[in-house]
Amino acid sequence: MKAISEPRRRAILRLIWDDEMSAGQIADSFEVTFGAVSQHLKVLRDAGLVVVRKDGTKRYYRADRAGMGPLASYLESMWVSSLDTLAALAEEAQREEAQRDKAQREKEAEP
């Protein structure tokens, strides 16, 4: 959870979500030092959110969907049942509010 609360780490994850990239390529995508990115990769590694493939002196990183499992269930439990229902509840509440606003406007417009 702490691992994904940092914006840069989320950006890195998105970057290597589908295709693997070498640490150097990843670092080049950001305006921070190589070392900084390497540290972020270490955090993601320790959190089990990425997998590494060594090839010569290079290290290729990719997001590990399996590693996201525990995170997903945590988020689900945290936000009660499912985020889908949460979003639905939100929409419903929004509709109700719109209804209230509409009634309010009509009332004001009356006499």
Place this chain on the structure above:
Amino acid sequence: MKAISEPRRRAILRLIWDDEMSAGQIADSFEVTFGAVSQHLKVLRDAGLVVVRKDGTKRYYRADRAGMGPLASYLESMWVSSLDTLAALAEEAQREEAQRDKAQREKEAEP
């Protein structure tokens, strides 16, 4: 997102998820100062994750499910499609791994 990345704020949210509580009651639930809790409540207020009801000198807080809507959709978009599918993918991968382990064990047990 920053609002919910702080553990104490998540705890507060859970506390007032179903029933409203006064700021004092919430503060009593934790071993930190009243002021500290009040500051957390301000962050949650600014993030639109809680609703307040004033009654005399007291202020009753409750988690605002409608306010969670944007957060929910953000999380969904961030974690590609749905967390459900993500969790399913994770389970699948876990099954595959178990299968591999099983095959490995059987192979070792053979001759």
Place this chain on the structure above:
DNA sequence: GTCTTATTTTAGTGTCGACTAAAGCAAGCG
């Protein structure tokens, strides 16, 4: 009005963590 209660806000402190720069480590090449 003063006093009390309930909460917010401000000032100040300490800790955590993201960053830079530099040193350290591996793996391939001459």
Place this chain on the structure above:
DNA sequence: CGCTTGCTTTAGTCGACACTAAAATAAGAC
């Protein structure tokens, strides 16, 4: 072997932020 490339790790700095304590605000009771 030394040298380069690719990456990691270490040491140190700086800003963000959770916290405490105290002052300020607000609403009722007297």
